[in-house]
Amino acid sequence: MVSSAALAQQGKKTAAVGAALPKVLGQYGDWGAYIASPDGKKVCFSLAKPKSSTTNPAGRNRDPAYVFISTRPSENVRNEISAIVGYPLRASSDATAEVGSAKFAMYTQNDGAWIKNVAEEARLIDAMRKGAELTIKGTSTRGTQSTDIYSLKGLTQAMDRADQECK
Numbered sequence: 534m535v536s537s538a539a540l541a542q543q544g545k546k547t548a549a550v551g552a553a554l555p556k557v558l559g560q561y562g563d564w565g566a567y568i569a570s571p572d573g574k575k576v577c578f579s580l581a582k583p584k585s586s587t588t589n590p591a592g593r594n595r596d597p598a599y600v601f602i603s604t605r606p607s608e609n610v611r612n613e614i615s616a617i618v619g620y621p622l623r624a625s626s627d628a629t630a631e632v633g634s635a636k637f638a639m640y641t642q643n644d645g646a647w648i649k650n651v652a653e654e655a656r657l658i659d660a661m662r663k664g665a666e667l668t669i670k671g672t673s674t675r676g677t678q679s680t681d682i683y684s685l686k687g688l689t690q691a692m693d694r695a696d697q698e699c700k
Contacts, residue, residue, distance in 0.1 A: 559694050562687020566694035577699035578603040579691040583669075583681035586619075593677045595619035596644070600667065600683055602658070602692060604699040612658050612692070616646045618681070621674045628671035632660040632685075639669075646671060662689050 555578075558566040564581045579602045586598055596619040603613045614630070622628065622641035627649065630637045637657050639646040646669065648654045661667055667683040 558698060559691070560687075561690035561694065563684040564687040564691035566691040566698075568695070568698045574605065574607040575699055576603060576605050577695040579688065579695050581683050581688070584666075584684045585682045587680045589678040589680075593620075593673075593675075593679075595673075595677075595679070598669070598679075598681045600669065600681075602688075602695075604695060606699050612654065614648055614654060614657060616669045616671075616681075618644050618646060618669070618671045618673075618679060620644055620677070620679075622646065623672045623674050623676070626672050628669060630657060631668040631670070632657065632664040632666070635660045639671075641671060658692075661685055662692075 555567040555569040558568055563584065564579050567578050567580060569576045581600050583598050588595065597617075598619045599617045601615045601617075603615065604611050605613075616628070616630070616639070618628070621644055624641075626641060628639040628641050628646040630639055630648070635656070637653055638649040640649045648657060662685075664685050667685055669681045669683070670679065672678050
């Protein structure tokens with residue numbers, strides 16, 4: 534389970550969380566369900582930390598990595614996938630999300646990555662619900678390549694719980 538302090542620290546880096554301290558709705562396998570209200574606007578999300586992280590070259594320092602699936606009713610956003618990679622990503626480079634043989638391009642900004650083609654987001658969510666692992670790959674501004682592998686155990690339950698709060 535991710536601590537509230539760690540989550541709040543990472544939350545500052547993503548619009549999905551903002552400055553508001555998230556409330557834990559439940560922990561399901563490797564995924565947690567959360568709710569926050571930055572600026573009085575409800576945000577519900579599921580979050581996981583990687584089961585394994587590697588960098589090439591090995592041993593490069595980086596902040597913790599996370600994957601978020603966010604719903605922001607006030608912005609008409611539902612099930613937006615984003616990743617915090619833990620260091621600034623190379624400008625104008627793509628990251629990738631992979632579940633099984635399905636591969637999805639992600640655009641990058643600072644230390645975050647989002648699905649490049651929003652129309653593909655539902656297909657990635659479907660693949661994640663059916664799959665066992667999600668792999669996120671990216672390249673830092675210094676050329677370090679990272680590979681983060683997330684377990685998808687508990688994803689469906691965490692998403693369902695978060696969705697209950699943001700209907």
